Amino acid sequence: MRHTYRCPLRWADLDPLGHVNNVVYVDYLQEARVDMLRTHGPAAGTGDLAEGVVVVRHEVSYLAPLAFGFEPVTIESWVTEIRAATFTLAYEIFHERDGERHVYVRAKTVLTPYVFASERPRRLAAVERETLATFLEPDDPAPRVPVASTRPEVAAHAPVQVRFSDVDVYGHVNNVKYFEYLQETRIRLTADLWRGLEPISLVVAQTDVDYRVPILFRPEAYDAWSWTSRVGQRSATIESLILDGETVLARARVAIVFFDPRTERSVAPPEPYLEALGSLLAP
Numbered sequence: 001m002r003h004t005y006r007c008p009l010r011w012a013d014l015d016p017l018g019h020v021n022n023v024v025y026v027d028y029l030q031e032a033r034v035d036m037l038r039t040h041g042p043a044a045g046t047g048d049l050a051e052g053v054v055v056v057r058h059e060v061s062y063l064a065p066l067a068f069g070f071e072p073v074t075i076e077s078w079v080t081e082i083r084a085a086t087f088t089l090a091y092e093i094f095h096e097r098d099g100e101r102h103v104y105v106r107a108k109t110v111l112t113p114y115v116f117a118s119e120r121p122r123r124l125a126a127v128e129r130e131t132l133a134t135f136l137e138p139d140d141p142a143p144r145v146p147v148a149s150t151r152p153e154v155a156a157h158a159p160v161q162v163r164f165s166d167v168d169v170y171g172h173v174n175n176v177k178y179f180e181y182l183q184e185t186r187i188r189l190t191a192d193l194w195r196g197l198e199p200i201s202l203v204v205a206q207t208d209v210d211y212r213v214p215i216l217f218r219p220e221a222y223d224a225w226s227w228t229s230r231v232g233q234r235s236a237t238i239e240s241l242i243l244d245g246e247t248v249l250a251r252a253r254v255a256i257v258f259f260d261p262r263t264e265r266s267v268a269p270p271e272p273y274l275e276a277l278g279s280l281l282a283p
Contacts, residue, residue, distance in 0.1 A: 001135055003036035006072040007093075017261055019065040022204040023179040025105050026060065029091050030176055032075035033109065036089075040134065049113070049128055054121070055175040056086060057110040058209045059144075065203070065264065066104040071095070073104070079135040085123045086112045087132050090139070116170045119214070147210055147251040151225040151241050152282040156192065158185045159221035160242055166217070173215040179207065182240055182252050185224040189238070193276040200269055205235065206255040213249045215242070222249065227280045234258050234266045236277050 007028045015021040037049040066073065074094055081088040093105040112121040113128065124132070166177040194200070215222065223243045230237040235257045242250040260267040 002076045002078040002137070003032070003040060003135060005032040005035045005075045005077065007031055007075055008072045009066075009068055009070075011068060014068055017065070017201065017203075017259075018067060019203075020068070020104075021183075022060075022062060022207065023176065023183055025062070025093060025107075026058065026176045026179050028073065028075060028093060029058075029060075029107055029109065030174075032077050032091060033089060036077045036135070037131070040131070049131060052113055052116070053111045054114045054172070054214070055109055055211050056112050057211065058107065058175070058179075058207070059109075060105060060107040060207045062105055062204055062206065064102065064104050066093075077135070078137045079132045080108070080137060080139045081141065082124070082129055082132050082136065085121055086110055087124065088141075090137075144208070147208060147253045148229070148239055148282075149241070149248055149251055151243075152227055154280050154282060155225040155227040155241075156189050156280060158188045158224045158226070160185070160215075160224045161221045162215060162217050164217055171216060173217070175211065178209055178211070178215075178242070178250055178252070181224065181242065182207070182209070182254060185226055185240060186238060186254065186256070189226050189280075193279070194273060197270075197272055197276075200273060201259045201261050202256050203259045204254060205257045207252065208254075209250060209252045211250055213244075213247060215244075215249050227282050228277050229253070229282055231274055231277045231281060233268050233274075236274075239282075 013020050013024040076092045078090055079087055080090045089109045091107045092103055094101050094103045113124055115122050160181045162173055166173045168174045224240055226238055226240040228236055229239045238254045240252045241248055257266045258269045
């Protein structure tokens, strides 16, 4: 069985291209997930699955741009794997029109139950496993290339300043905000690389984030380091680490695509843009 959630769009969700921003989709996923786990199954009344879990990993594939409208977007959620101390949810964000499903995002989230008093994960309880099994559609997990956990010499630095509003009720930075930090870091990176060049449009095709250690609110900035691991003719891959000293708090891989807003298709940029990205290419 799949859970269905109808998520309203907000005007503030849009980016300069008039599309829902890549960060906002992760907020939609969170809304659907909380609704699913808070309102369904024998564990719903406890609130533990909805609010007592932390995100271990996000994998988000952006398939098509979503423009603003007053019609809510539909999100289907289901469980693909249940393990001793983690479970995996899959999602599809779409509109159903004229008998066709127009899919904007497919994603997966790995979550673990968490004891916030001791800051430690825990095993799933029997009632929680029963609830998750209601939504189980097992699949074969695709092999993935692990995100780098050490930064190369070419990596560029950017500060990550946590706002008080970024923090959830447990004192941790909310999982959605990591995507915002990565976006800020990426914009700063490309602005520095392409200084003096004409503005150019980019879209995000894929974002994978591993959450390693909770980020907490504090006045001092954290450190983000970014570099390119691949530069193609129309796209590139940027990897990032968010650090507190030598401690890795999060690591990420983002695939970006050069984009023509008129045709809404990928485009090969002038060579100076690719050369600049190549200057941060890790060996």
